[in-house]
Amino acid sequence: xxxxxxxxxxxxxxxxxxxxxxxxxxxxxxxxxxxxxxxxxxxxxxxxxxxxxxxxxxxxxxxxxxxxxxxxxxxxxxxxxxxxxxxxxxxxxx
Numbered sequence: 001x002x003x004x005x006x007x008x009x010x011x012x013x014x015x016x017x018x019x020x021x022x023x024x025x026x027x028x029x030x031x032x033x034x035x036x037x038x039x040x041x042x043x044x045x046x047x048x049x050x051x052x053x054x055x056x057x058x059x060x061x062x063x064x065x066x067x068x069x070x071x072x073x074x075x076x077x078x079x080x081x082x083x084x085x086x087x088x089x090x091x092x093x094x
Contacts, residue, residue: 015023030039043050
């Protein structure tokens with residue numbers, strides 16, 4: 001194998017087969033249990049859990065090319081400190 005050159009294996013960006021199969025299974029189950037409507041109802045009933053999940057999905061780094069992006073991360077104003085996890089961010093659009 002030449003140094004710095006990929007000569008075998010999966011193409012760059014090709015998902016692992018197990019990962020792809022699992023993601024497809026999750027999509028199927030999500031639709032079977034009610035899809036977006038059921039998820040929204042669950043989020044309203046479980047806001048702390050919803051924000052815990054959402055906080056993990058926030059990218060840690062953002063970039064743009066030629067477009068200005070303003071993001072402000074604050075605690076959710078209607079929640080008290082003790083109902084949120086420490087340092088749980090909420091994005092407000094500016």
